[in-house]
Amino acid sequence: MTTTLIILILLLLLTSAPIFVAFGLAAFLTVIFITDIQPVVLVQQIFGGIDQFALMALPFFIFAANIMDAGGLSDRLMRWARALVGHVTGGVAMTAQVSSMFFGALSGSGPATVMAIGKIMYPEMLRAHFKPSFASGLLASAGAASLIIPPSITLIVFGSVTGTSIGDLFLAGIGAGIVIGISSIIYIYFYSCYHQFPRNKRASLKELLVSTRQAIWALIIPIIILGGIYGGFFTPTEAAGVIVIYALIVSAFIYRQLTLKQFYRVCVDSATTSAQILVLVASAQILGWLLTRGGVPQQVATFVSENISSAILFLLILNLVLLVMGMMMEGIAAIVITAPLLFPAATALGIDPVHFGIIIVTNLAIGMYTPPFGMNIFVAQSVSKLNMLQILPGVMKFVAVNLFALLVITYVPDTTMFLVEWISR
Template identity: 55%
Template sequence: MTFFLIIALFVLLLVSVPIFAAVSLATAAAMLLFTDTNPLIMVQRLFGGIDRFTLMSMPFFILAANAMDVGGLSSRILRWARALVGHISGGVAMTTHVASMFFGSLSGSSPATVIAIGKIMYPELLRQGYAKHFASGLITSTGSISLIIPPSLTLIIYATVTNTSVGALFMAGLTAGIVFGCIGLFYIWIYAKMNNLPRQEKATRAELWTSTKTASWALMVPLIILGGIYLGVFTATEAAGVSAVYAIVVGMFVYKEIDLKKLYQLCLSSAITSAQVMILVAAASMFGWLLTVGQVPQSLAHFLTENFTTEWTFLLFLNILLLIVGMFMEGTSAIVILAPLLYPTAVQMGIDPVHLGVLIITNMAIGMYTPPFGLNIFVANSITKMKLVESVPGLTRFLVVSLVALLIITYIPQISTLLPDIVYGS
């Protein structure tokens, strides 16, 4: 049964059947052909997969992200980032990187970050003397950090699939995302020094204050979410609702870039995105249940623990596997398929579930700009007008930097677990 299930799934994926349909059809066929399970169980598992309290936060975070995106956030974040780091060596590139980190944490979308920041900063990078392949690699790679820094949909999906605390994952994603981003900034500084690239004039205190004040409404969103959870004011689900209301109020009455028509459109877009993710989670729940019935996680755990006897070798294997998967599969889809399989083994090996979640999502973030099928590559190429072959040299340098960051996050688990341990005492 298991062999048929896996082969059927990959065949359907190869012929471009949508992910949720491929997972559902393969699971239903395996159940009907190889088990005597009542077909009604399939329906129960589909609805049971989305009948979870954790998932209530997802539509609100999607709504908040869309509201901040439509509300003219990118220009204000860029102005603030330029005032903050523009005067350092590699200031324009650092501005791009810092703005992408903050915008990604608010939008929650890697492609949206590439478009919002890249279309403004790519021409500026070229004007400042940055090589075309470097500029292309920068805007392609920096947007992926939105998968790691909360509020991240991929973190919520992992929490749902593995029953891990969303609040703990958000805290872990914040510290891991900062480490990931700072390593990128350090590389940009070295590159700028080696190539004697110009820096911008240092912003005056008045300019820094004005740009910070203008962007402060946007910058408050992650503080509200994480601060509220950290202080115990509200749960992650309640934080999602608060952030959505806050984002809409700011967009309509502070930035004044959301009118009633745009509000209707962003609500509609958020509902469609939520439905797309929910149906994928429902299909994955049925898929995971059948794998459990077939003893697949147990068999995989037995195989891995026999062949990878130490934690560091298992983590190395895990990263290699996930990097390969990330080249061909979008992050959410990979998580709903792989997380239920890897989770039992990782726990048996003594790996913290929160740390595991950060590792999986960091690998998926790198996969967003890994050739040949990284989605960010095609989004960025619509801005740069470069062919895939032309963009590879620039991507390679940032992939190497990201792999260094991945190894640090992998083998220093305290980066992921420190804040959750302090707050939850785990």
């Protein structure tokens, strides 16, 4: 059964079928022709896959992110980032990096972050004499941080399929996002010093305070989410609903930039995005159920326990596999496939579930801009109008830098787990 299922999935993917179609149709054909399972069970598994309290947070966070984008919070974040780091050597590129990280946290989408920040910052980086390939590589890599920094949709999905605390994943995601961001900022600084780029005028204290005041409504969102969760005021799912109300109030009544027409568009876009993700989760639930029924997770765990006794080696192999998957497959799809299979083996080796989740998501984030198939590369190309050969040198330098950061996240757990451990004391 398992062999037939995998062959069907590969054949469907080779025909360019959508991933949810490949999962769902392969599972359906396998059940009909290979097993004696009643087809109605598939329907039950589909609903069971999305009938989870934790997954209710997903459409709410997507809705909140789209409201904040339309309501002007992202523009104010960019001005705040420019006032904060714009005067440092390489400040224009650092502004793109910092604003991408914050915008990615709001949008939850790497491609959307590359497009939104790139349209503004790419011309500015060229005017500051940065090479087009460097600027494109920066945008592609910085946009991927949205997979890691909370409220991350990928972390929510990982938590829902493995039963790991989403609140703890959010806390660890902050640490991982900081490590990735700092690694890129350090590289930007030394690159800029080597090429002797001029420094911009430092923002005055008044300008910094004004930009901070204008962006404060966006900057306190992580405090509301994490403070509310760990203060016992609401669950991660309820936090998503709170943020939607918060975003509506700020966008419509404080900034006054969200019109009724924009709100309608936001509702449609949010519903579309949520449906795309949830149908993928539902179809992957069928696949996971059939693989579990075939004993695949147990076989993987047994193989690992008999052949890999070192958590260090296991994590190294995990990183290599996930980097390849990340450049070929959308992050959520990769999580719903790999997490249930590898989670038992990881816990058997004593790897913390939260740390394991962060490693998976960080790998997939890097895979999003790893040539030749990383999605963010194609979006960056649409912004810069460069071909693959032109953009490749800049992208690969950021891949190398962030791979070093990945090794730090993987083998120095305290860099990501310090907030989890501090809060849980």
